[in-house]
Amino acid sequence: MKKTKHPKYGRILLKLSGEALGGEAGASISPEAVRSMALQIREVRELGVQVVVVVGGGNIFRGLPGSERGIERATGDYMGMLATVINALALQDALEKLGVATRVQSAITMAQVAEPFIRRRAVRHLEKGRVVIFGGGTGNPYFSTDTAAALRATEIGAEVILKATKVDGIYDCDPKKNAAAKRFSQIKYLDALQKQLKVMDSTAFSLCMDNKMPIIVFDLFRPHNLKRVVMGEKVGTLVS
Numbered sequence: 001m002k003k004t005k006h007p008k009y010g011r012i013l014l015k016l017s018g019e020a021l022g023g024e025a026g027a028s029i030s031p032e033a034v035r036s037m038a039l040q041i042r043e044v045r046e047l048g049v050q051v052v053v054v055v056g057g058g059n060i061f062r063g064l065p066g067s068e069r070g071i072e073r074a075t076g077d078y079m080g081m082l083a084t085v086i087n088a089l090a091l092q093d094a095l096e097k098l099g100v101a102t103r104v105q106s107a108i109t110m111a112q113v114a115e116p117f118i119r120r121r122a123v124r125h126l127e128k129g130r131v132v133i134f135g136g137g138t139g140n141p142y143f144s145t146d147t148a149a150a151l152r153a154t155e156i157g158a159e160v161i162l163k164a165t166k167v168d169g170i171y172d173c174d175p176k177k178n179a180a181a182k183r184f185s186q187i188k189y190l191d192a193l194q195k196q197l198k199v200m201d202s203t204a205f206s207l208c209m210d211n212k213m214p215i216i217v218f219d220l221f222r223p224h225n226l227k228r229v230v231m232g233e234k235v236g237t238l239v240s
């Protein structure tokens with residue numbers, strides 16, 4: 001009798017950068033891009049995997065470049081956090097159109113559009129099979145949505161952070177600039193630090209390292225890649 005394969009993970013946190021939801025060059029919101037991300041999420045939901053998504057906002061606004069152009073840093077960061085809520089709503093819309101039940105929780109209270117972030121409630125949604133989308137980052141300026149991902153993954157007991165990027169993992173140098181760049185299939189936190197490989201910003205990365213939260217960096221622009229990761233195939237780079 002053929003044995004059916006089970007997913008490797010029961011509860012995952014997917015970190016989607018704003019860029020993944022943007023159109024050409026990652027700017028603004030592309031309904032087609034959002035839909036293709038939603039399709040991949042539905043695929044893993046259908047396997048019974050509990051899914052949390054932390055969305056970025058870089059396709060709309062980032063605080064640091066904003067501050068270089070004259071907007072006060074903290075204000076710019078709040079603008080960036082609001083941008084992540086816009087992305088969260090776009091993803092929610094795409095998922096619900098595909099028949100996937102979702103809830104958006106925001107770290108910045110916005111009662112009309114999203115639930116406030118309440119950890120126990122988020123876990124309950126997951127248990128009921130809903131995809132929980134976290135918007136608003138950590139709710140604090142000077143942080144990133146990668147930090148929000150590291151924090152929330154630990155809080156809600158995710159087994160892994162799946163960081164979606166445009167490249168298929170972590171390389172020893174930029175694969176776009178150097179054809180001889182070598183991809184790691186696996187790397188230890190300390191080695192990634194020593195080699196100064198940019199997996200996440202340092203706050204997010206140390207939070208993962210301190211809490212032994214594994215990170216898989218992979219290419220979500222390839223169809224079915226999320227499912228492959230969840231099924232335990234060797235896709236991308238595992239940092240652990």
Ligand code: UDP
Nearest residue numbers: 018056057058062063077080137138144145
């Ligand atoms: N941001 C913040 N605190 C957080 C998360 C995000 O201030 O906890 C702001 C910050 O300005 C950031 C912007 O929101 O530049 C968008 O988030 P991020 O750059 O992490 O998005 P991504 O690169 O994933 O699209």
